[in-house]
Amino acid sequence: MRDDKPPLGPIESGQLPLVKAPDSIWSSILASLDEDRAPVRRGTHWWVLAAAFSLASAVVLWLTIRPKPPSWEVSRLDGAPSVGSRRLTDSGRIAVGEWLQTDASSRARIGIGEIGSVEVEPNSRVRLLAAKPNEHRLALDRGEISAVVTAPPRLFFVDTPASTAVDLGCAYKMKTDESGSGLLSVTAGWVALEWKGRESLVPAGASCRTRQGDGPGTPYFADASEAFRDALAAFDFQKGGSDSLRVVRGEARVRDTLTLWHLLSRVGRDERVRLLDRMVELMPLPQGVSREKALDLDADTLGRWRQELAWKW
Amino acid sequence: MEMVRTMKYVSLLLALSLSALGADFMLAIGNPAAASIPSTVSPTGGGPVPTKVSKDALFAVRPEGCANPANARITGTAEGLVDGTRQSAALRLLPGSIPGVYVVSREGPPQGVWVVKLTGVCGGAKAGALVPVARGGFQRESAKFYPRPITEAEVEATLKSLSGGAR
Numbered sequence: 001m002r003d004d005k006p007p008l009g010p011i012e013s014g015q016l017p018l019v020k021a022p023d024s025i026w027s028s029i030l031a032s033l034d035e036d037r038a039p040v041r042r043g044t045h046w047w048v049l050a051a052a053f054s055l056a057s058a059v060v061l062w063l064t065i066r067p068k069p070p071s072w073e074v075s076r077l078d079g080a081p082s083v084g085s086r087r088l089t090d091s092g093r094i095a096v097g098e099w100l101q102t103d104a105s106s107r108a109r110i111g112i113g114e115i116g117s118v119e120v121e122p123n124s125r126v127r128l129l130a131a132k133p134n135e136h137r138l139a140l141d142r143g144e145i146s147a148v149v150t151a152p153p154r155l156f157f158v159d160t161p162a163s164t165a166v167d168l169g170c171a172y173k174m175k176t177d178e179s180g181s182g183l184l185s186v187t188a189g190w191v192a193l194e195w196k197g198r199e200s201l202v203p204a205g206a207s208c209r210t211r212q213g214d215g216p217g218t219p220y221f222a223d224a225s226e227a228f229r230d231a232l233a234a235f236d237f238q239k240g241g242s243d244s245l246r247v248v249r250g251e252a253r254v255r256d257t258l259t260l261w262h263l264l265s266r267v268g269r270d271e272r273v274r275l276l277d278r279m280v281e282l283m284p285l286p287q288g289v290s291r292e293k294a295l296d297l298d299a300d301t302l303g304r305w306r307q308e309l310a311w312k313w
Numbered sequence: 314m315e316m317v318r319t320m321k322y323v324s325l326l327l328a329l330s331l332s333a334l335g336a337d338f339m340l341a342i343g344n345p346a347a348a349s350i351p352s353t354v355s356p357t358g359g360g361p362v363p364t365k366v367s368k369d370a371l372f373a374v375r376p377e378g379c380a381n382p383a384n385a386r387i388t389g390t391a392e393g394l395v396d397g398t399r400q401s402a403a404l405r406l407l408p409g410s411i412p413g414v415y416v417v418s419r420e421g422p423p424q425g426v427w428v429v430k431l432t433g434v435c436g437g438a439k440a441g442a443l444v445p446v447a448r449g450g451f452q453r454e455s456a457k458f459y460p461r462p463i464t465e466a467e468v469e470a471t472l473k474s475l476s477g478g479a480r
Binding site: 153168169188189190192201203204205306307310311312313 | 350373
C-alpha cells in the first residue's frame with residue numbers, strides 16, 4: 001500500500017486519491033471489540049437476571065398477600081343471575097359496590113358473611129354496600145328478598161328507597177316496587193324499619209308497608225280484617241285522619257294492639273285518648289303502667305306496656 | 314264462735330302461705346317475639362338485648378304468679394299422633410332475654426297432630442299447659458292451662474280431638 005500523504009490545498013472533485021488503511025488499524029479495531037464483549041458475558045448478564053427474578057418474586061408475593069376487596073359468596077338458584085357484568089353460572093362473589101340482578105326466571109342466594117343468607121327473587125336488583133364485621137348492608141333497589149339472620153341484632157341492614165330494615169335477630173321478606181314503595185313481612189323475631197327518626201318495630205307474624213316520601217307505615221298483623229288494613233293504609237299514606245282511625249279502633253282485636261300501640265305516638269292527644277281507651281277495653285292496663293304517663297308518651301311506660309302486650313300479639 | 318274465728322285465721326294464714334309458695338302459679342304463652350323485645354333500634358338505647366329467635370320457634374312461655382320468675386323451672390315435651398301411632402319428641406327451651414321467659418322450639422316430623430306439654434315449677438307449686446301446634450305455629454285459642462301438671466289422659470284427649478277422633 002502506498003504511504004501517500006494527503007495533498008495540501010483544495011482538492012478538485014474526482015481528484016481525492018484512494019488509499020488502503022494500514023493493517024495495524026484493523027488489528028487494533030478487532031482487539032478493542034474483543035475487550036468490549038468480555039465484561040457483558042461475565043457480569044452484567046447475571047445482574048439483570050437476578051434483578052428481574054427479584055422483581056417478579058415481589059410482584060407475585062404482593063398479589064398473594066394483598067388484602068382483597070370485601071365480598072360475599074353468591075350462588076345461583078335458578079336461571080342466570082348477573083353480578084356486575086358477569087353472568088353467574090354456578091357460584092361466585094359479589095364485591096362491595098357491585099349489583100346483583102335477576103331476571104324473570106332467575107334467583108340467587110347471597111351469603112351474608114358468617115351470619116345468614118339472603119335469597120334474591122326474580123326481577124330484583126340488589127347492591128352490596130358494606131361487608132364489615134360490624135356492618136353488613138345491602139340496598140334493595142327493586143324486587144324481593146328473603147333474609148334469615150342468626151346474628152346478634154343491628155348487624156344486618158337493608159336500605160330501600162322508603163326505609164332501612166334493621167335486623168334484630170330474625171327472618172323476613174322485603175319487597176320494593178318501581179316506585180320505591182314496599183312491604184316488609186316478618187316470619188321470626190323482630191325487624192325495625194326506620195326512616196328519618198320514624199321507627200316501626202315489626203314482630204313475627206306482622207307486616208308493615210313503606211312508601212317513598214312517607215317512610216314506614218304502622219305495623220299490623222296479616223290476619224287483621226281487610227277493613228282494618230285498608231283503614232290503616234289510608235291513615236298512614238292518604239291522610240285518612242280521624243275517619244280512618246275510627247275504623248281501625250272498631251275493627252281491632254286483642255292482637256291488633258300492636259297497631260294501636262304504634263299509633264299512640266303518631267296522633268294528637270284527643271285521638272290518643274280514644275286509642276288508649278280502646279286498648280284498655282281489649283286488654284286492661286298491666287300493673288305499673290300509668291294511664292297518664294302512657295298518654296304523655298313516657299318511654300319507660302310505653303316500653304313496659306308493650307312488653308305485656310306482646311304476650312297477646 | 315272462738316273456733317270459727319280461729320278457723321278463719323288458720324285459713325287466711327294457709328292462703329297467704331300457699332300464695333307465697335305460688336298457689337296462683339300458672340304458665341302463659343305468646344308470640345315467640347315476646348321472649349326478646351327490643352327496646353329501641355338505637356345502639357345507645359336501654360332495655361334487654363334481643364336474643365336470636367330461631368325460625369323453628371313455636372311460642373314463648375313464662376311463669377305467672379311466681380314470686381321469683383327467674384328461679385322457676387319449665388320443662389316440656391312434644392306429644393303427637395302420627396299415622397295413628399303415639400309419639401313423643403324432645404323440645405328445645407331456650408332462655409329469652411327476660412329472666413324466666415323461654416322460647417319453645419321443636420324439630421320434628423311435620424305430619425300428624427302435635428301438642429306441647431309443659432310443666433312449670435315455682436317453689437313448691439306446679440303448673441301445666443297443653444298447647445296445640447301446627448306448621449303455622451301455635452294455636453293460642455285451643456291452648457289449656459292448669460295450676461297443676463298435665464295428665465296423660467288430658468294429652469290423649471287433646472290429641473284425639475285434634476285428629477278428629479281418628480287413630
